[in-house]
Amino acid sequence: MANDPIHQFQISKIVPIEIGGLDFSFTNASLFMVATVACAAGFLYFATSQRSLIPGRGQSVAEMSYEFIANMLREGAGSGGMKFFPLVFSLFMFVLTANLLGMFPYFYTITSQIIVTFALAVLVIGTVLVYGFYKHGLHFLQLFVPSGVPGALLPLVVTIEIISFLSRPVSLSVRLFANMLAGHITLKVFAGFVASLGALGALGIGGAVLPLLMTVALTGLEFLVAFLQAYVFAVLTCMYLNDAVHPGGH
């Protein structure tokens, strides 16, 4: 089943662990979570260990990503949102590194697991809810009552606002998950065409050129998607955090 496009998402146990009937095994997905964290943290740690006044290449990249997220958060949630900077920066670096690691052949893409992206989305929305109620108490519920809406329309608008709020963790997680999953399946399918057509003989090899070109093009596209989805995840996190910081003002 070398051409099975689903096979790449298969989870296999490396160290079986079972506690209370639940499977907590260290799997290949866990391995790549560790690898993602090791790569991202190792890069950020060693690139900035010199603390140079004039940054080298690695330090430049680390500083650029830091300032990229800092500006994004400042624009999205104002200076009051800067206390969430470590969270947004961790999320961005984690998702970006996971997506990029997934581009290596035979590497596991942990962001193609809905449970992973959903957990990250719940973390974001949970932070918004907890901080929102902690900071503003019941005033946080103003979030669902936009100002300047006529009284007759208010129930409808509030319903829509609540539904839109509840759909946020869903859209946030599914967007990342579906993009990574679909991208990797498509890549694998076109790569599978190359192998299967190539097996058909001379004519097949000629025909295999087209899916090969497609695979090359898609690989480029997937790198773009890997970055773009990490960016979108971070931008939306900033927007949602803005609601926690300023519930009244949109």
Next chain:
Amino acid sequence: MLVTSAYAQTAPAAPETPAAPAGDSHAAPAGETHTETGAAHGAEHGGTFPPFDATYYPSMLLWLVITFGLFYILIKNVIVPRVGGIIENRQSRIAQDLDEAGRLKAEADAAVATYERELAAARAKSHTIAETAREAAKAKAVADRNAIEAELAAKLASAESRIGEIKAQAFAEVGQIAEETASSIVDLLIGGKATNDDIKAAVAAAKTGA
């Protein structure tokens, strides 16, 4: 055919996507859908589309919490203060350098102003000196001219008085010469002696007549 099996598996992946967010509760129906389509390769991975296989959710969540938690702690406690420090340090250094540059510029401006002022003072002084010198020279020239003019006038006056003297003397001598000449002419013309008094009277008459 490998190609067709590949197609068969991609197809179900798309319609399931909307159902995905619901997580655990929807995992079962999603799994069912997959058991049908995944029958061809079901034996290999239990027939469940891996992302919706709830078996590994506890493991996934646990390891995600562990890894992401560690990552967050590292970012929060080490990376963010460090990178923030580097950037802040650089900005303060740049601000400091700008201040230093501003201070040096002010110093240079002050030096230029001093230079300009001293230059202007020196110019004014040199102008005064030149003016004084010119005035002095002019005064001396005027005095010299006056002295020379006075001297010339004195010389002119003495010369004129001498000329007058000589003229008067000459005139006086003219009478005597005329008398002598007249007496000689009379001698030659009429051979007689004219008296000195007559001649004198005649010369005097001619002089006054002339």
